[in-house]
Amino acid sequence: MTSFLILALVAGLAPAVDQCVQCTDAALCQAHLSAQSAAAKALKPKLRGGAPADRVEALQGLARLSGEHSSVPSAEIAEMVASALGDESLPVRAEAAKLLAIDLHPEVAVRSLVKALDEVRGEIGKLGFGGGGGRFGPPTDEDEKDPKVAERRKLREETMSFARAVVDGLGKLPDDRCVESLADLLRQLTRRTGGELIEPVAQGLLNLESRPAIEALVQKIKAAGTGGGDAGGRWGPDTTGKTLHDLLTKAVAARGLSETPAWSTKDPPDWDKWFARNQKQFPAKLGKYDLAKMRKLRA
Numbered sequence: 001m002t003s004f005l006i007l008a009l010v011a012g013l014a015p016a017v018d019q020c021v022q023c024t025d026a027a028l029c030q031a032h033l034s035a036q037s038a039a040a041k042a043l044k045p046k047l048r049g050g051a052p053a054d055r056v057e058a059l060q061g062l063a064r065l066s067g068e069h070s071s072v073p074s075a076e077i078a079e080m081v082a083s084a085l086g087d088e089s090l091p092v093r094a095e096a097a098k099l100l101a102i103d104l105h106p107e108v109a110v111r112s113l114v115k116a117l118d119e120v121r122g123e124i125g126k127l128g129f130g131g132g133g134g135r136f137g138p139p140t141d142e143d144e145k146d147p148k149v150a151e152r153r154k155l156r157e158e159t160m161s162f163a164r165a166v167v168d169g170l171g172k173l174p175d176d177r178c179v180e181s182l183a184d185l186l187r188q189l190t191r192r193t194g195g196e197l198i199e200p201v202a203q204g205l206l207n208l209e210s211r212p213a214i215e216a217l218v219q220k221i222k223a224a225g226t227g228g229g230d231a232g233g234r235w236g237p238d239t240t241g242k243t244l245h246d247l248l249t250k251a252v253a254a255r256g257l258s259e260t261p262a263w264s265t266k267d268p269p270d271w272d273k274w275f276a277r278n279q280k281q282f283p284a285k286l287g288k289y290d291l292a293k294m295r296k297l298r299a
């Protein structure tokens with residue numbers, strides 16, 4: 001009977017998951033589970049072989065399968081998508097990161113994206129800005145004509161897009177491990193090493209809104225200073241401190257908290273004092289983002 005139902009499901013003859021009387025909010029019935037698993041396995045060859053565009057399509061197909069019953073995301077499928085975080089093509093990896101953070105199994109998503117950020121952090125440090133001779137600094141007119149520079153720049157752009165997808169994903173998953181991972185990256189980033197990630201990382205931390213998330217921002221604003229000491233050269237003034245200060249001011253105002261320090265070009269704003277007074281407004285811990293928490297947040 002069960003095998004007949006699986007065949008019927010694959011052929012589209014049996015009831016859909018949301019109309020099945022045996023599937024519940026916490027689990028799929030055996031027949032639907034087997035059908036889902038079989039359909040996922042059928043996508044495996046496409047995920048391994050084929051062009052990058054085919055692999056992206058296979059990943060999207062997997063996410064659709066897992067999402068058929070949104071309160072019971074499949075850990076098996078999430079693991080298949082997570083394995084594409086190591087794909088040789090960076091755009092394929094970026095798609096996997098994006099899909100993991102939307103609707104896939106929360107525990108697999110947190111674990112795999114934290115690991116991916118840890119790995120890509122090392123690569124970001126080595127990238128430079130794609131200038132000639134591997135030196136740091138924006139490319140010159142000479143560099144523009146060099147095919148090696150173009151290649152390096154493409155690698156840089158793709159690595160950054162992937163890192164950005166991982167960062168955006170972590171900012172959507174309310175779990176202390178995601179806060180820790182983003183806070184570590186924020187400490188490491190300077191505008192010379194992945195400066196374009198500073199704002200997305202800060203935004204992710206603001207979305208997560210735990211006490212350590214806010215504290216990481218406060219510390220980075222302090223470390224970045226006013227930018228006045230580094231005003232020369234082709235880099236121009238460093239606006240990191242001001243950018244983070246503005247983001248934090250806006251987020252804090254949206255929560256109805258007041259008495260934020262003002263920006264000054266002379267001294268960094270005193271967010272330490274503000275944080276000491278207001279830290280209790282933010283949860284000390286988020287806990288783990290697991291299935292129970294995911295269902296609660298969606299309800």
Ligand SMILES: [Zn+2]
Nearest residue numbers: 020023029032
């Ligand atoms: Zn069912």
